[in-house]
Amino acid sequence: MNPQRREGTVSDFDLLVIGGGWGGYTAAQAMARGGGRVALVEQDKVGGVCLHRGCIPTKALLETAAIVLGARAAPAHGVRLSVPELDWPAALDFKNGIVGRLESGMQQALDLAKIERVDGAARMTGPTSVEVTPTAGGPVTTLRARDVIIATGSRPADLAFLPVDGRRVVTSDHAIDLPPPSRAIIVGGGAVGAEFASLWTDLGSDVVLLELLPQLLPQEDKEAARALARQLSARGVDVRTGAQIDADSVRIDADGVRMEVEHGGERHTFSGDVVLVATGRRPRSEALAPADVGVSTYGGTVPVDDGMRTDVEHVYAVGDVNGGLQLAHVAAAQGRYVAECLLGQSPPPPDPVWMPRAVYTTPEVASIGLTEAQAVEAGHRVKVGRSRFRTNARALIHDDADGFVKVVAEEESGDLLGCQIVGTAATEMIGQAAVGGFMDASLWELGRVVQAHPTVSEVVGEAAEAALRPKLRL
Numbered sequence: 001m002n003p004q005r006r007e008g009t010v011s012d013f014d015l016l017v018i019g020g021g022w023g024g025y026t027a028a029q030a031m032a033r034g035g036g037r038v039a040l041v042e043q044d045k046v047g048g049v050c051l052h053r054g055c056i057p058t059k060a061l062l063e064t065a066a067i068v069l070g071a072r073a074a075p076a077h078g079v080r081l082s083v084p085e086l087d088w089p090a091a092l093d094f095k096n097g098i099v100g101r102l103e104s105g106m107q108q109a110l111d112l113a114k115i116e117r118v119d120g121a122a123r124m125t126g127p128t129s130v131e132v133t134p135t136a137g138g139p140v141t142t143l144r145a146r147d148v149i150i151a152t153g154s155r156p157a158d159l160a161f162l163p164v165d166g167r168r169v170v171t172s173d174h175a176i177d178l179p180p181p182s183r184a185i186i187v188g189g190g191a192v193g194a195e196f197a198s199l200w201t202d203l204g205s206d207v208v209l210l211e212l213l214p215q216l217l218p219q220e221d222k223e224a225a226r227a228l229a230r231q232l233s234a235r236g237v238d239v240r241t242g243a244q245i246d247a248d249s250v251r252i253d254a255d256g257v258r259m260e261v262e263h264g265g266e267r268h269t270f271s272g273d274v275v276l277v278a279t280g281r282r283p284r285s286e287a288l289a290p291a292d293v294g295v296s297t298y299g300g301t302v303p304v305d306d307g308m309r310t311d312v313e314h315v316y317a318v319g320d321v322n323g324g325l326q327l328a329h330v331a332a333a334q335g336r337y338v339a340e341c342l343l344g345q346s347p348p349p350p351d352p353v354w355m356p357r358a359v360y361t362t363p364e365v366a367s368i369g370l371t372e373a374q375a376v377e378a379g380h381r382v383k384v385g386r387s388r389f390r391t392n393a394r395a396l397i398h399d400d401a402d403g404f405v406k407v408v409a410e411e412e413s414g415d416l417l418g419c420q421i422v423g424t425a426a427t428e429m430i431g432q433a434a435v436g437g438f439m440d441a442s443l444w445e446l447g448r449v450v451q452a453h454p455t456v457s458e459v460v461g462e463a464a465e466a467a468l469r470p471k472l473r474l
Helices: 022-033 048-053 055-077 088-112 191-202 222-234 328-342 372-377 393-397 426-438 443-448 458-472
Strands: 010-018 038-042 116-126 129-134 141-150 154-156 183-187 206-211 238-241 251-253 256-263 266-272 274-277 281-283 315-317 357-359 365-369 382-388 404-410 416-422
Touching: 010 022, 010 116, 010 328, 022 038, 022 048, 022 088, 022 141, 022 328, 038 141, 048 055, 048 088, 055 088, 055 191, 116 141, 141 328, 183 191, 183 256, 183 266, 191 206, 191 222, 191 357, 206 266, 222 238, 222 365, 222 404, 222 416, 256 274, 357 426, 365 426, 372 382, 372 404, 372 416, 382 458, 404 443, 404 458, 416 426, 416 458, 426 443, 426 458, 443 458
Parallel strands: 010 038, 010 141, 038 116, 141 315, 183 206, 183 274, 206 238
Antiparallel strands: 116 129, 129 141, 154 281, 251 256, 256 266, 357 365, 365 416, 382 404, 404 416
């Protein structure tokens, strides 16, 4: 808690932000830059799930796995190395060191912006007032503001037949500190499940990846999902899509977890030392009790309109809690948008279609806009261009040429509708399509951008030109 304010007192602010993850933090910073007096309430650590239990820790560990893969590939590049050996405590130190540095930087930024940090659990007592029970104990503090942003995030979803115990059955919250298991079963083939499958198999685990729906990454392009499944399988992951777990068959004991699964018309038995439940995340707002002051909720979700407004005046919700895309950069964009609106500016609202989606597996998968199937379903007449990494010089030098870029555009105008990338640096290259979407770029414009050579980025322009070639031949 800010040392200048006595616990138990009442303080008034221009903006009260409840939740210090990327959405709440960004909103607080934007409001403070505009001259507003801001309080930020956080009961845990600034940075939220992304910094402490999600995006950043997993990417740090995936980098460790990438180094192990690189060491195994070194002989092909003319370098002889001994067999790489994982030092798990050192890997955790690396991961925790990055998290600590980023958290320290965020704390310093809050101090420099003169944002009042309040440590504790908030409960709404009115549309624009909260009571905060200090984390360290002591009197309850009352805070009031002209406007309130709810940014309380989400928690891992659970399954009734796989009770999480943090040892045999875990979520991603536990898995970021768990040594790679000898045998792992991952339930859920979305981004989290796929990333841990990639991580653990590259660090030596035997991994079974189960997904109920017909493809991995169910919301993404089918070609991209197939490419990921193929490459994970080639590295040893037992990928099973369209897999139905028999809940009654699950057995958890000192030896591990066993379950029976229906797949491909047959019944299979799988055993693991650990089961990772990666079936999504659920918004959380219950402890804040917004419904008690008239804010509509659905479970833990706080529904909003396109302006992030709830159905109560002066109350907004950003990030995972509002039921939209559960991505840190989406939360940040929403938080910045609300703050700028409160400052009297007129920014364009964040368009969920043009929010990049990134999966940091090996290979990486990234996308933005509409997939081909989504575009057709939305009534567009589309044309599609593809370009493979296998003829790209930089990808060949990296010995990572099994990938592609796919662009989807309106047939008549050539306006970009979406882009999907699988392969090395996909999560970096998707930024080109993000700029293209923001600027309403056409295929011609995307294809005419001059890329440095040799770079993998050249494939983006080549995919755009591939979509245009039939028209150019006329």
